[in-house]
Amino acid sequence: MTLEKQKQDKIKAILKFINEHENFLITTHINSDGDALASVLGCSMFLEKLAKGYKIILDDQMIDPKYSFLKNWSKIQSYTEDQKEEYLAKVDAALVFDAPDNKRIGIIYDLINNKIPTTKIDHHPSEFVFGPADWIDSSASSASAMLYEIIDNSSIETDQFISEALYTGIVYDTGRLSFSNTRARDFEICAALLKNGAIPHKITNNLFFNNNAAALKVIGNGLQNLEQYENGKITIIFLSYQDLNGVDQSEIEELANYSVSLRESEVGVFIREIEPGSFKLSLRSKEYVDVSKVANQFEGGGHVRASGCRYKGSYSDLVRNLVNEIKIQL
Numbered sequence: 001m002t003l004e005k006q007k008q009d010k011i012k013a014i015l016k017f018i019n020e021h022e023n024f025l026i027t028t029h030i031n032s033d034g035d036a037l038a039s040v041l042g043c044s045m046f047l048e049k050l051a052k053g054y055k056i057i058l059d060d061q062m063i064d065p066k067y068s069f070l071k072n073w074s075k076i077q078s079y080t081e082d083q084k085e086e087y088l089a090k091v092d093a094a095l096v097f098d099a100p101d102n103k104r105i106g107i108i109y110d111l112i113n114n115k116i117p118t119t120k121i122d123h124h125p126s127e128f129v130f131g132p133a134d135w136i137d138s139s140a141s142s143a144s145a146m147l148y149e150i151i152d153n154s155s156i157e158t159d160q161f162i163s164e165a166l167y168t169g170i171v172y173d174t175g176r177l178s179f180s181n182t183r184a185r186d187f188e189i190c191a192a193l194l195k196n197g198a199i200p201h202k203i204t205n206n207l208f209f210n211n212n213a214a215a216l217k218v219i220g221n222g223l224q225n226l227e228q229y230e231n232g233k234i235t236i237i238f239l240s241y242q243d244l245n246g247v248d249q250s251e252i253e254e255l256a257n258y259s260v261s262l263r264e265s266e267v268g269v270f271i272r273e274i275e276p277g278s279f280k281l282s283l284r285s286k287e288y289v290d291v292s293k294v295a296n297q298f299e300g301g302g303h304v305r306a307s308g309c310r311y312k313g314s315y316s317d318l319v320r321n322l323v324n325e326i327k328i329q330l
């Protein structure tokens with residue numbers, strides 16, 4: 001069976017799954033990013049056109065307002081314990097986007113597990129199974145690009161709103177169609193989305209020219225703190241709990257990309273101390289190091305060029321362990 005045929009079969013299975021159910025719970029990963037939010041919102045618009053019902057329930061307690069220009073953004077609900085019983089009322093199936101496993105959707109997994117049939121659509125490599133119709137395509141740039149293929153194979157036309165959402169997800173996950181995950185297919189999809197009403201500069205302004213001054217100053221602080229190891233092959237940018245100064249995490253993500261932007265750097269790591277003694281790491285590589293292997297050593301994961309993990313302990317132990325693990329991959 002060719003890959004193309006496999007893909008067609010997966011898409012058919014998902015369309016069948018959607019067709020066989022009426023009311024969906026849609027969710028995505030914790031710390032929802034551009035692709036996560038775009039894919040759930042795009043899915044909600046698709047379901048509306050199919051005259052299906054849906055609820056968008058996320059573990060996140062603060063949904064990034066940067067994406068509020070997308071249709072249905074206000075329909076996203078943050079999970080609360082007291083509404084627990086109501087979430088599944090009338091709902092007969094769940095769709096999970098951009099999340100490789102149960103841990104990534106947080107409390108929502110407890111809500112749906114063993115209660116309703118579930119299907120995931122994801123581009124992270126993973127063995128974790130949500131349901132028999134799961135579609136994992138680790139060659140895809142984004143969950144949003146995968147959703148485009150699903151809609152493209154259905155009876156529904158992508159309108160302006162769906163186009164804006166999917167374009168947002170694709171440019172977010174591909175770094176504006178520039179990262180190593182960018183395929184010719186993404187340009188084709190984006191061209192189609194533009195024809196259907198997505199406006200590139202509008203989306204770029206909302207996503208990338210939407211900084212606040214306090215966050216930019218924290219980014220500047222992070223750049224001041226950068227340190228190089230192994231003749232500059234490794235760059236670490238660190239922000240302590242105090243440095244973070246309560247700034248919204250999503251506003252400083254760019255530091256992960258800066259960490260690998262030095263000309264001599266192959267691996268970049270952006271480390272932030274989210275609670276005293278508790279660190280979140282974003283790893284990037286430029287050409288040949290598989291940073292998912294480094295992240296795996298810290299019980300994290302992700303892609304070859306971009307992964308993440310967490311660490312509890314002292315910063316000096318973390319850096320020592322981290323640099324050692326990266327050296328093995330260099």
Ligand SMILES: [Mn+2]
Nearest residue numbers: 035098142143
């Ligand atoms: Mn993604």
